[in-house]
Amino acid sequence: MKIRKNDTVLVIAGKDRGKTGKVRFAYPQKQKLLVEGINFIKKHSKARGQARQAGIIDLEAPINVSNVMLFCDKCNHPTRIGFRLLEDGKKVRICQSCREVID
Numbered sequence: 001m002k003i004r005k006n007d008t009v010l011v012i013a014g015k016d017r018g019k020t021g022k023v024r025f026a027y028p029q030k031q032k033l034l035v036e037g038i039n040f041i042k043k044h045s046k047a048r049g050q051a052r053q054a055g056i057i058d059l060e061a062p063i064n065v066s067n068v069m070l071f072c073d074k075c076n077h078p079t080r081i082g083f084r085l086l087e088d089g090k091k092v093r094i095c096q097s098c099r100e101v102i103d
């Protein structure tokens with residue numbers, strides 16, 4: 001998957017369109033990402049001992065990777081990801097707008 005944990009992404013589809021957030025978890029098999037502050041769902045919870053309160057809690061739910069774009073912090077733009085092969089054979093991701101190496 002092109003997008004990984006700790007990347008900043010811009011949501012381009014769905015109810016959180018236009019928001020940015022940091023990727024907290026990536027699920028490559030499902031092509032999904034858990035993004036900080038994005039796609040809150042309400043969940044009903046019952047009290048369990050002292051630790052949890054009963055009621056409705058907001059939880060982030062994973063979103064599809066096709067609904068986000070990587071937000072490049074080098075050029076401050078949502079961007080597509082390209083790849084570049086380094087001299088030592090390592091493949092790195094690059095920003096398609098500013099051509100900077102992302103990792």
Ligand SMILES: [Zn+2]
Nearest residue numbers: 072075095098
């Ligand atoms: Zn860039």
